[in-house]
Structures are given as structure tokens and as C-alpha cells.
Amino acid sequence: MIAINDLTYHLGKRTLYDAASLHIKDKDKIGLIGPNGAGKSTLLKIITGELMPDSGKITKPKECSIGFFNQDLLSYQTEDNIRNVAMQAFSEALATQKKIEALCHQMEHNYSDDLLTQLSHLQENFERIGGYDIQSKSEAMLEGMGFATKDLDRSLSEFSGGWRMRVMFAKLLLQQPSVLILDEPTNHLDLVSIKWVEEYLRNYDSAFIVVSHDRSFLDGITTKIVEISNKKFTMYVGNYSNYEIEKTERSESLKNAYTNQQKQMKHAQEFIDRFRAKASKAKLVQSRIKALTRVEQIEPPSANRKTVNFHFPIKQNPSKIIAVIEKIDKSYGPVEILKNTAVEINRGDKIALIGANGRGKTTLLRIIAGQEPAEKQQRNFGNNVDMAFYSQHQLEDLNMHHNILEELAQHSTHAGRERTEQELRTIAAMFLFTKDDVFKKIEILSGGEKARVALAKVLLSQANCLLLDEPTNHLDINSINILGQALQQYEGTCLFVSHDRNFIQQVANKIWFIEDKKVRVFPSNYEAFEATVQLA
Known part of the structure; x- marks a missing residue:
């Protein structure tokens, strides 16, 4: 369906692809992977025509339609309700419906057999293209994305960026293009919605190519994996787990x-x-x-996936009970989030706080960290408890004049233990800063890069209790795996919010979820939780 032949593209002085080729067939379900900076998003933009290659050729049939989902869709603004925004996917049906309405209005004043024949033809066409089902399909898609029925009449402008992205994603899926191009489609979805989209894409009848750092999601939807490596595209048959096995065998x-x-x-x-x-x-x-x-010399194989041998010490051991917080009430205006709930954190807990968006996960994390007031609560902390909290707000505390190495070194000193440059470089590399990257000034980093520096600082704090809000954001699959290993080895206690199922399974020994405005506890890992509890 889409043939990419001898593609070459340069980003400044760096070559992303060098005479690379890839063929996408009409039923392919492709996961596009590679380290950050390999050129995944760039390739998607080249396929859609947003960028032009330096050389090479991309061909596709004239009838091949492409639907592109990326974060740029946030720029779309309208006061229309989200049902109508989603229904914009059915442009032909909507245009036909307008013609029918206009013709009916005309016939009220000028009835004729000719107009009746035109109306009959339009109605037949409207039925043929599924016009009578577009509202129900749109509503089902939006509700699958996590919207309540009562939300469908609300204006798009009333929703936060994450929820607006869901509407745009729903609209794209309803269009059913020949090829779906999806760049990080799960970024703004909660676990319930991710599973819904996963099931939808698994049964999708056309081709798609998706960039995602969620390996569980890739395992659930893909039949092929394309890796960008050494400036080429290498295809593996099967999902991500099959790719790992085959890559090891090929290596x-x-x-x-x-x-x-x-x-x-x-x-x-x-x-x-x-x-x-x-x-x-x-x-x-x-x-x-x-x-x-x-002799055509064989290139030496690249190193296998990295493992963590770095130790994250804690300053001191806390008491057995880290914290008990009871009678927690929290509301935002008339919206009640938490009601008379309680939590208990014990030494050694690795807790994943999961559930649907809007239930109060981040709010609860901030309440425990003491950064969010609650209407009523009783807080009791154990002895020698030293908490460190990670959220996007940590970005504001970075020193813009420091380079990355200086920022980590200063924080390490303040935390009570000076690190060698090699130790700091090892930490920086975990968060994708290698070689001369560590000398980049904080002020020139992207938002995602700043978030990674802030997360690295939290892990250097020597705190014995970490509170982490979406720590895997902005990390590629290998880095998420490395972070998971680091938290497994971490001697302290950890409570984190995440929608990454593989990461949750890797790290958590206990699951918290919010139901009926209270915190429920499942005392096991995510796999057992998923087999036992149905999230709503």
C-alpha cells in the first residue's frame, strides 16, 4: 500500500535514515520503535507529507487515505459540543444531511415530483453511507474514550488538553482511513480507555503504524515491529515480545x-x-x-539492552509504618473527589495508584506529599521518614544556568552525598543524556528533557519514600525498563501514578485504586489485580 524506497533524511548534520526502505501492506499493524531521537515521529511526518525527504521515494495508491494523530491536534478550537466534533468524521453524511434538510425546507413552499425524486435519491444515499448511524457511532466512540453521556453536549473548549486530545482521537478513528498514523496515542488516556482503544485497534480492518513507549499496548495491537536502528528500518514479524525474542536470536x-x-x-x-x-x-x-x-565485512553487533547496576541508597531507615492518613475529604467546588477515605503506607511498599482520569490520583499523591490541602484529614507519619515528590511542577525548581551535570552534582551534594562524575553520568544516561549531552544548559532543554532531569534529581535525593506522578513520561521503552529496574533495587518505599501496565507489573507489589471516592487496596501485583478487579 505504501512503499518507502531508499529514504535518506538529515536533521542538521545528523543522518536519521540512509537509503532506508519499508513497505506497509493494507492489513499491517505496525509498531514503530527506536530510542528517543532515532526519528520515529519524523518518519511519520514524512509519510504524511508534512516533511520532504532529502532523497528516496514514497509511493501510495491515489485512493489511499491517511489519518494522522499527533499532539498538534490540540491547536484545534471550537465552541461546538464534542458529539458534533466527533461527527465531523462523517463529512459526506453530514453534507448529504444538509442537502436533505434544505430540500425538505424547499418542498414546504414548492412541492414537486422532481424535488420528491431528488429527496428520495438523497435519502437512499444517506442510508447507504450509514448516515442514520453516525450519531450513535460517535457517542459510542466518545464513551469508549471515557466520556460520560452527560459530557457529550459540552463544548470542546470546556475540556482540558488531555480530554480534547481524546475527542480528536475519536474523530480520527471514526473516519476509518486506509492507514492510521498514530504518534503516542495513549499519552492522555487512562487504563480503562487504553484497553478500549487497544481492543478497537486489534479489530481494526485497515493498516496502522503506531509509535508508542507502552510495550503492553504494542503487545496487544501489533502484528509487526519496525525498528529504526543504524539509520535503517528493520522489520520483525509479531508483537513487541516476539520482537525481543527474534532480536536476541538475530543478534x-x-x-x-x-x-x-x-x-x-x-x-x-x-x-x-x-x-x-x-x-x-x-x-x-x-x-x-x-x-x-x-569481503563484505559484517558490522559488529551492538550491545544488548542495558541493565542497572547503580545503587540508590537511602539516608536512613524509617520506621515500619511510613504514613497513616485518615478522614481525607477533597472537593473542587461542587465536585467531590475523595470522601472520608484513608491510606496507610508501610516500609518496603511499592504501590501503583491507578484508575480512570478524574478520580483523584494525582490529587491524592499531592495530599500525601503535603502539597495539596484537604478539607479534613488526620496525618500521622513514622519516624525518620524522608519523602521526595516528583511532578511536572519540579521543572520550575531547576537552575536554568546550570548544565545537566552541574544540576545533578549540586542536588547530590545537598542530599548529603557527593557523587563522582562517572556516577552522575551513569544516572544521566539512564534518562537519555549521554556523552556531551550532559553539558547542555537547562534553559535550552525541551519540556520533556527538563522533566527527565527533575526525575533524576528525585532518585539522587537519598529519600526513603518516593512519590512519583507519571514517572515514565518522556522515556523510551528501554529507559522505562531501566527505571523499573532502578525502582526494583531501590531500598526505600515508593508510591507512583502510572498508566504503563508493564512498568506497574515490573515495580508494584501493591495496587491502590479509587472507587466511590475511597482508596481501595489490592495486596498483590498488577497481573493478579487485572485478573480479579474490573476497573470502571
Whole structure:
């Protein structure tokens, strides 16, 4: 359906792709992966025509329609209600409906057989293209995205950015283009909505290519994985888990082939060096030299996935009970979020706070951290409890004049333990800052890069209780895995909000979820929770 041949693209002096090729077939369900900066989002924009390649060719049939979902859709503004915004997906049906309405109005004053025939044809066409179902389809899609029925009459402008993105995503899915291009579609979705979208895409009848750092989501929807690596596109059949297995097998095979080739080349070179001066062997030596120059050398395999060997110490061990907070009430105006609920955190807990958006997860985290007032609460903390809180607001505390290494070094010193430059570089690399990146000034970093620096500072704090709000945002799959390993090794207690199921399963030994304005506790991991509890 879409053929990409010999694609080359440069971003400044850096080459993202070098004569790379990829073919997307009409039923392909592709997950596009690669480290941050590899060029995933750029490739999507090249496919949609927003960017032009430096060389190469992209071809697709004339009838092939492309629907592109990305964060730029937030710029769309309207006072129309969200039902009508979603229904804009059915442009042909809406146009036909307007013609029918106009014709009916005309016939009130000028009835004729000719107009009646026109009306009949329009109504037949309206039924053929599913016009009578567009409202019910739109409502079902929006409710699947987490909107309540009563919200459908509210203006798009009344909703926050995350909820507006859901409306635009719903509209795109309703259009059912030949190829869906999705750039981080789960960013603004809660777990319930992610599962709904996952089920929808699993049954989607056309092709899609999706960029996501949520490996559980990729496992649930993809039949092929395309990795951007070494400026090329490499395709693997199966979902993300299959990709990991096959990549390991390919890597082992490549390693063996590389080792064997190096041995053969070494033996050939030894023969040449040994007999170069002997006239009787001159013809044979020349033959070996020519053969050696003709060898297409195998590139050495890249290193396998990194693991964490860095230790996150805590200043001191706290008491067995970290915190008990009771009688928590919280409202925003007339909207009641939490009512007479209680929480208890014990030493060693790794708690995932999950559930639908708007239930109060971040609010509860901020209440526990002491950064959000509650109407009524009784707070009791254990001895020697030292909390560190991570949220997007931490970005405001960064020193804009520091470079990344200086910011981490200063925070490490304030936390009571100076780190070596190598230790600080190891931490920085976990959050995607490698080599000379550590000398970038904070003031020139993107919002996502600043968030990563702030998260690195929290992990350097030596606090014995971490409160983390969406810590995996802005990290690629490998970095999320590394962060999960770090939190597994962390000796303290951790409470975190996340919608990343694999990360939750990797880290959490206890699940909190908010139901009926109260905190419910499930004393096991996410896999057991998912098999037992139905989130609404």
C-alpha cells in the first residue's frame, strides 16, 4: 500500500535514515520503535507529507487515505459540543444531511415530483453511507474514550488538553482511513480507555503504524515491529515480545557470523603475511589479497539492552509504618473527589495508584506529599521518614544556568552525598543524556528533557519514600525498563501514578485504586489485580 524506497533524511548534520526502505501492506499493524531521537515521529511526518525527504521515494495508491494523530491536534478550537466534533468524521453524511434538510425546507413552499425524486435519491444515499448511524457511532466512540453521556453536549473548549486530545482521537478513528498514523496515542488516556482503544485497534480492518513507549499496548495491537536502528528500518514479524525474542536470536546469529568472519580474515591475513616474500607463493598470496578486499565485512553487533547496576541508597531507615492518613475529604467546588477515605503506607511498599482520569490520583499523591490541602484529614507519619515528590511542577525548581551535570552534582551534594562524575553520568544516561549531552544548559532543554532531569534529581535525593506522578513520561521503552529496574533495587518505599501496565507489573507489589471516592487496596501485583478487579 505504501512503499518507502531508499529514504535518506538529515536533521542538521545528523543522518536519521540512509537509503532506508519499508513497505506497509493494507492489513499491517505496525509498531514503530527506536530510542528517543532515532526519528520515529519524523518518519511519520514524512509519510504524511508534512516533511520532504532529502532523497528516496514514497509511493501510495491515489485512493489511499491517511489519518494522522499527533499532539498538534490540540491547536484545534471550537465552541461546538464534542458529539458534533466527533461527527465531523462523517463529512459526506453530514453534507448529504444538509442537502436533505434544505430540500425538505424547499418542498414546504414548492412541492414537486422532481424535488420528491431528488429527496428520495438523497435519502437512499444517506442510508447507504450509514448516515442514520453516525450519531450513535460517535457517542459510542466518545464513551469508549471515557466520556460520560452527560459530557457529550459540552463544548470542546470546556475540556482540558488531555480530554480534547481524546475527542480528536475519536474523530480520527471514526473516519476509518486506509492507514492510521498514530504518534503516542495513549499519552492522555487512562487504563480503562487504553484497553478500549487497544481492543478497537486489534479489530481494526485497515493498516496502522503506531509509535508508542507502552510495550503492553504494542503487545496487544501489533502484528509487526519496525525498528529504526543504524539509520535503517528493520522489520520483525509479531508483537513487541516476539520482537525481543527474534532480536536476541538475530543478534546471536550476527555475533557468531561476525566472530567467524573475523577468524577467517585473520587466518587469511596470517597466510598473506607469512608467504608474502616467497616467490613460489606469490600467485596464491595475490589471490588471497584480492579475496580479502572483496569481503563484505559484517558490522559488529551492538550491545544488548542495558541493565542497572547503580545503587540508590537511602539516608536512613524509617520506621515500619511510613504514613497513616485518615478522614481525607477533597472537593473542587461542587465536585467531590475523595470522601472520608484513608491510606496507610508501610516500609518496603511499592504501590501503583491507578484508575480512570478524574478520580483523584494525582490529587491524592499531592495530599500525601503535603502539597495539596484537604478539607479534613488526620496525618500521622513514622519516624525518620524522608519523602521526595516528583511532578511536572519540579521543572520550575531547576537552575536554568546550570548544565545537566552541574544540576545533578549540586542536588547530590545537598542530599548529603557527593557523587563522582562517572556516577552522575551513569544516572544521566539512564534518562537519555549521554556523552556531551550532559553539558547542555537547562534553559535550552525541551519540556520533556527538563522533566527527565527533575526525575533524576528525585532518585539522587537519598529519600526513603518516593512519590512519583507519571514517572515514565518522556522515556523510551528501554529507559522505562531501566527505571523499573532502578525502582526494583531501590531500598526505600515508593508510591507512583502510572498508566504503563508493564512498568506497574515490573515495580508494584501493591495496587491502590479509587472507587466511590475511597482508596481501595489490592495486596498483590498488577497481573493478579487485572485478573480479579474490573476497573470502571
